[in-house]
Amino acid sequence: MVVKRRLNCGFDFSGVPKAPRSTRRKVSSERDDVDSQLTAFDLLASLAGKLLEESESSSTSTYGDSQEDHLVVKIKQEHELVYNDKPCKSELSHQGNLSSKSPSDNTSETCLQVSSLENDCVLEQTPVSDCKMALGLKQPLVGCGNKKEDCAVHVEQGEATNGLEDGGLIADTFSLKGPSHESVHLDGVPNGSLEGYRNHSKLACRDDDDENYCTYYKFGDKCNKSYRPMTRVGYRRIKKSMMTKHGRAVSRSKCFEDTRTDGCLKSLYRKRKLCYGYNPWKHETVHRKRRLSDKGLVVTSDGGLSSESVTNSPQKGESVKLSIKSFRIPELFIEVPETATVGSLKRTVMEAVTALLGDGIRIGVLVQGKKVRDDTNTLSQTGLSCRENLDNLGFTLEPGSSENPVLSLPTDSTNLSERSAASSPALDSIVPLRLLHADHVINSGTCVESKQELVPYQSDITADEQQPPSSDSRAIVPVPPLEPEALAVVPLNEKPKRTEISQRRTRRPFSVSEVEALVHAVEELGTGRWRDVKLRSFDDASHRTYVDLKDKWKTLVHTASISPQQRRGQPVPQELLDRVLAAHRYWSQHQVKQNGKHQAAAMMVVESGAFM
DNA sequence: GTTAGGG
DNA sequence: CCCTAAC
Known part of the structure; x- marks a missing residue:
């Protein structure tokens, strides 16, 4: 008999045999998990389409060179065609301006990620702190383009609310996360196909199951001409091959991604930092969102601090002249209602x-x-x-208070994901905005490339905020493996309590479109063929296992069964819920006669009139 | 490896 | 989302 490992369970059920599964009927009041979030977000959809075209046609243009200060708009979106077997996905990245908005429709909730806010600024014999002060004065630092010579002084007064659009604050990467932003695949993106758009911009791809960010760079002329996949570029593929069909094994074999010699535990540890230390606010948002608004835009800015260029010219002996071209601001966490105006977003x-x-x-x-x-x-x-050494000078952003940087973060060892997953009140009270990493580097140096070579796994932690150098920058000095102190912001107590190998996956609320796909599949296949459902409609969504789909259906049925007032989370369209109930009813009756599925499905349509 | 259901 | 039992 398997011994129940759970300790917080008052009763050991291990000895209690479950009823035959055919008779096991769920009666427990399942927590409403249907707060599906992250439904479609069509903001910038038209831009996406346009960019997609462009990305397909341009491969080696220098487009990005002249636009480095534009926003990099990364759009990942999934369009689901209800009657298609598989969702149609598109993803692209582009430099553009946030203002180039496009029709946003209702589709729902969205996660908008601001990877970095960047300011060009120059420190000229100026203490870093001064620059910091300037940054804190609500003075947008006006970007200066890619000619660093033109960037003598860039702390200019600006309109605080216009930062994003007007170049006061430059957000170099916006990720608009659509319903299935997680299922981002670089695989389908030909190497360099987007090259023109990011000569010195990154392409960050979020890898499904593990919340990894793999980052691709296109470097400027000074270094490399082509994308340099991070060392873990092959990870996804490898991972996939190691996955079980339903993906469950992944969470237990995460260590293999570690290309270093740290060993599994360390890898897991890093992973944990990545997944949960790195992005606890994501979880936090979920809860705050639930609390504060039904429809919210989650704006996450994660970024780092980095410099694009540092010029130095030893003057009269001892004098040191530094130019830090840009600061990237570490992860922010912002929440605005979907109805908020762009202006208010900027503010x-x-x-x-x-x-x-x-x-x-x-x-x-x-x-x-x-x-x-x-x-x-x-x-x-x-x-x-000396000049040579200055080239190896770098800066990091670190939490302000050296004592206990994480003021509001609890210091017990429970990892953040768990805490947030449990809606920890402590977490809820956290200021929704905090410096998460200290490992963001401003640096000067000579070879960007080596940064990756030497510090491959930095992408694990800061992938999304790694700073692409501008084409004419002096590039970035190799950054050593992160110093523990530098990233101690979140995980104050780094030793995770649960040293087990297993790690709970992050919660991935189903988007409306996913729900739709699920409903559609179940309508046709029934409720007992989750593997088929998975293969049919979620084959591309590697993070959705058929168990997930089954579970989701379970919650959908529950949600549909309760009154709308009792429902929580992101609302599922009533129409879908109706279909859920109808399908559930139907398949409850017809589950025996599984033979004529299609006939049954067709019949179901006739009978219920609720499908299709 | 899948499915069903409880936690 | 996890875990387990039962297939």
Whole structure:
């Protein structure tokens, strides 16, 4: 007999045989999990289409060169054709302006991710803190294009609310996450097909099951001409091959992705940091969203701090001249209602940025990739007296208070995902905006490429905020493996309590379109063929196992059975719920005669009149 | 490996 | 979403 491992269970059910499954009827009041979120988001849809075309036709253009200060708009969207077997997905990335909006329809909820907000700024014999101060003054730092020579001073007064659009604050990456933003595949994107759009921009792809971000770069002329997939580029494929059909094994074999020698535990640990330390706010949002609004736009800005260029010219001996071309602002977490105006979005982002900076951040200094801890040493003592060494100078953004950076974060060892998944009140009270990483690097240097080569797994943690260098920048110094201190922001107590190999997957609310696909499949296939449902309608969604689909159906039936007032979460269209009930009713009666499925389905239509 | 149901 | 039992 299997011994129940659960400890918090008052009673050990292990000895209690379950009834035959055919008679096991669920009676428990299942928590309403139907708060499906992340339904379709069509903002920028038209742009997406356009960009898709362009991306297909342009491969080596230098388009991106002249537009580096534009937003990089990454759109992932899934269009589901109800009667198609499989959803049709499109994804693309592009540099563009947020203002190039497109018709947004209702489709629902959306996750908008601002990967970074970037400001060009130059420190010229200026203490970093001054720049920081400037950043905190609600003064958008006006970008200066890609000619660093033109960037002498870039702290200019700007309209606080116009930052995004007017270049005051430059968000270099927007990810608009559609219903199934998770199912992003670079596989289908020919290498370099989007090249023209990001000469120095990143393409971050979110990998399904593990919330990994793999990041691709196109570097400027100074370095490499082509995309350099991160070392883990093959990960997805490898992973896939290792997955069981239903994907469940993945969560238990995550360590294989580790290409280093750290071993499985360490890998898992890193992974955990990535998944849960890195993005706890995502979970946080879920709950806050649930609490605050029915329809909300989740704006997540995650980014780092990085510089695109540093110029230095030793003047009169000791003087050091630094130019930090840009700051990337670490992860922000913002929530605005779907009905909010673009202007208010801008304001919100602005406030968030300001608050973030105002919260206080520290700057770390890296020399030759090593952190310089002694603040009392002079630069020359630190070895920064010569130009060559300056090239190896880097900066990191670190949480402001060195003592306990994570003010509001609980310090127990329960990992964040669990906490947030449990709607921890403590988490709920967290200011929705916080510096998450300190491993964002501003640096100067010479070879961007080596950054990846030397620090392959940095992408694990900061993939989405890795900073692509501008084409003419001096590029980025190789950054050493992250220092523990540098990323101690979130996981104060890093040792996860549960050392087990297993790690709960992150919750992935079903989008309306997914629900629709599910309903449609079940209408045709019935409720006992989840594997078929999976293969039929969710074959591409590697993060949806047939068990997930079954579970979702379960909750859908429950949701449909209760009054609308009792429902929580993102509303599922009543029409869909009706279909759920109808299909459920039908298949409850007809599950025996499984032989003539299609006939049954056809009959079902006739009988219920609710389908199709 | 799938399915059904409880946790 | 996880876990387990029963297929």
